[in-house]
Amino acid sequence: MSEARSHIFQRLRAVPRPEVDTTGRDYIPIYQWDKAERIKRFTERMQAVRAEVHHCDRSSWLSKVAELCRVKGLTNLLVSPTTEWGQALYQQAESLPSLTGYDQPIEAWKQEMFYGIDASLTSTLGGIAETGSLILWPNSDEPRMMSLVPPVHFAILDTEQLYTTFAEAVQAQDWLAQGMPTNALLISGPSKSADIAQVLAYGVHGPKELVVILV
């Protein structure tokens, strides 16, 4: 172990430390929102940061995605063939732009990912109504760059997995027992910045458009 480390610890351990009363540390639920209210809040928050939210169900989401792809003039869509949504999309491939899978490490197709992909579609682990956020745990089927590099990101959110707050989502999904993944994400809208004269601009480095499909 380094000398710096032992010096730092020596100093930190040399001093008496105050006892801290931890009353009030734990999460207290303050909202009693039913599912309809959660959907309403989530939608409002997302739309406030210029995300598109489409209310669909398991029978209508596919045609909505196809329609949006046409309207946006997308020529291709990056989507995993192994997820529930991906399987359905690949079966309807004729009504969609050309579908691409993320089936090899990024090093093998970085150029195409950066300069050839119009849009991606991913699943989500859930959503948060209070802040209008999507929860993503990227994995080998749906890697990290899918929700980051393409200019348009479609995300499917199962409304059964829409929680009131972040704290409730972490508890309900028992993140600690599952063990944290390489990368976990909350995404609350398309990329944005107000660094130029406090004027809000969208599409800085991440996706310019975020399209949320509720099922």
Place this chain on the structure above:
Amino acid sequence: MKTEFRIQVDQALGKQDVRAHFRKAMDTLMTNRRNQFPDNAELQRLRDQAQVIRANALSKLPELLEQLEANLTQNGIHVHWAETTDEANDIVLKIMQKHNATWMIKGKSMVSEEMGLNHFLESKGIEALESDLGEFIIQLDGETPSHIIMPAIHKSKEQIAKLFNEKFPDIPYTEDVDTLTRTARDILREKFYNAPVGLSGVNFAVAETGTLCLVENEGNGRMSTTIPPVHIAVTGIEKVVEKFSDIPPLLSILPRSATGQPITTYFNMISSPRKQGEKDGPEEVHLVLLDNGRSRIYSDPELLATLRCIRCGACINHCPVYVRIGGHSYGTVYPGPIGTILEPQKSGLSVHGELVQASSLCGACGEVCPVRIPIPNIINRLRYEGVHQEESSVLDAGSKRKPMEAITWKAWSWAATHPSMYNLGSNLATQVRKLVPNHLGAWTSVRTAPAIADKTLHQQLKALGVDHE
């Protein structure tokens, strides 16, 4: 002779347009924050909660740092320790050299500013390119951040348009913010694509799980930590929290206090490098934990509260001094109230001790602080440390002591506790009151000289028939 700080303040106060710009920006930020907390009781409860979480973490700091190190190491993240910014810079350099990297792309990190990392790497022939839009803009102009979360807040749209036109002459001149933003996106995309190393800061480090959390809006933080094959994170040793359940309350209060957003676009939680079978993400992740005076601050039970800071910048946005003099006048990495208490403790009262005088002690900073750091009390304490001679943990304590001032106050306190001397003195003062000059140095530059009454208070009360005692 005027100090450098005074000269910078004078210059800043003379720039009417910049002052108007800061006023407008801070007013907006204050309004945005207020709108995020419509229920005061809820805000106070959330502040209590955030304070307890941070205070608890600090009370267990060595144990939590050990736990963090163990968990990160187990997750495959390399942990490095640095006592000084020089050591931290060397660690980063060695990682760069190991990978033969000639440049890096950076997400926003105030600790890297503290390290002077960009200049250091430049001196070694390595380029450090900022990718946060605000940082990118000020780097183009060779400046430093004037605000910890909005680094280019001192620049107007027109100035940025001119700067872009000067640096990228191939792109047509525009003042359209969307087009300027798009320009930066296109330039930096190619850089992200090629960068051999990405560097970021850390907002919270979770000891329980070995997770590094990053808060941002643009996606440059995610880009810098996802695309290059090597990711280096730098942070101060105080940023650790105990449990993952501590994160949601802190994430709730940070962006609301900072810019008045309910949440930032991205909240990025990193727990390991790319695992077997995963198709992207860096193969190698490093964390550099920097002390740089923090363990000294830690040794004082009152000053320790300084380390609770979650760097939201609310104190800066609400400071009547900051809004008038702007961020660069401070001459420090961290400006505003948090800089006023942090910088003199880090680099010593003889270097930045003057900053604690530049406060009206209005209390706004303490009132908005999401973790309830008693900033005005700490400012007072540092003023005291500057002029007193007792043994102290504060670096350069006593360095602001002036012999004349010390003798004057000593004489005053002696006279004030000896009634006969006090009466003699005040009587004498009423006799010579005409001799007091109209000009009393800096005091009368913006005020009229105080006039001494023709009768002492004792004499006046006696004349009114008020009984003694």
